[in-house]
Amino acid sequence: ENGLSVAIDGPSGSGKSTISRRLADELGIGYLDTGAMYRALTWYCLDQGLPVDDYDAAAGAADSFPLLMGNDPQDTRVYVGSTDVTDAIRTTEISENVSAIATNLAVRDTMRRLQREIIEKAVRAGSGMVAEGRDITTVVAPDADLRILLTASSDARLARRAAQLNEEVTAEAIEATKAQVLDRDAKDSTVVNFTTAADGVVLLDTSVQTVEETMEIVFQLVATTL
Numbered sequence: 275e276n277g278l279s280v281a282i283d284g285p286s287g288s289g290k291s292t293i294s295r296r297l298a299d300e301l302g303i304g305y306l307d308t309g310a311m312y313r314a315l316t317w318y319c320l321d322q323g324l325p326v327d328d329y330d331a332a333a334g335a336a337d338s339f340p341l342l343m344g345n346d347p348q349d350t351r352v353y354v355g356s357t358d359v360t361d362a363i364r365t366t367e368i369s370e371n372v373s374a375i376a377t378n379l380a381v382r383d384t385m386r387r388l389q390r391e392i393i394e395k396a397v398r399a400g401s402g403m404v405a406e407g408r409d410i411t412t413v414v415a416p417d418a419d420l421r422i423l424l425t426a427s428s429d430a431r432l433a434r435r436a437a438q439l440n441e442e443v444t445a446e447a448i449e450a451t452k453a454q455v456l457d458r459d460a461k462d463s464t465v466v467n468f469t470t471a472a473d474g475v476v477l478l479d480t481s482v483q484t485v486e487e488t489m490e491i492v493f494q495l496v497a498t499t500l
């Protein structure tokens with residue numbers, strides 16, 4: 275019997291990663307962070323001295339870079355070759371460069387193909403998968419059993435991202451995060467739509483909800499698919 279497939283999209287700070295990882299963990303199924311794949315490729319290009327806006331170089335790198343990541347929600351380490359890039363792909367430098375890579379349509383083609391393979395394999399094997407990103411509900415896995423788009427107000431998203439990046443959520447921390455988060459969303463939006471829910475996609479606004487409250491709704495949605 276096929277495993278469960280869940281697709282979750284949303285902008286930065288929507289709570290997407292926390293919710294997706296928790297869901298996979300509690301259901302005991304696989305977890306795929308597609309953003310980590312774009313981040314890892316960005317890290318690789320910078321490491322190799324390839325300009326991220328060189329279309330052909332990035333496309334070539336996407337086809338051949340040695341990405342290694344598992345699908346265990348409790349072990350989200352990412353490797354490029356033998357280098358553990360788990361922390362390195364979360365730096366400001368990567369966040370500022372990742373959109374150049376992610377708006378490269380040849381790169382997206384390769385990434386989407388890889389992502390579909392990973393998801394289909396897990397579903398066929400009966401283990402199932404929660405995959406999160408920007409285009410999972412619409413392009414990568416439009417036939418997933420459950421598709422959710424998480425949104426939140428810009429204020430809520432900025433406060434969450436600032437809390438992830440800084441110890442104290444001061445006005446300055448929020449301001450500094452703003453350029454990073456909103457610029458990235460604006461650039462990403464030129465190639466993927468992650469602000470309006472496609473047909474059959476459940477829209478969940480998490481602006482005023484705790485993780486627990488959102489998890490409860492997500493579990494109810496999962497129950498309706500079983």
Ligand code: C5P
Nearest residue numbers: 286308309312372373376407408409462
């Ligand atoms: O989810 P996260 O913020 O880590 O994603 C990092 C970047 O990867 C996004 O800003 C976007 O440029 C790209 N991305 C994408 N499509 C996805 C997932 C991520 O373009 N499915």
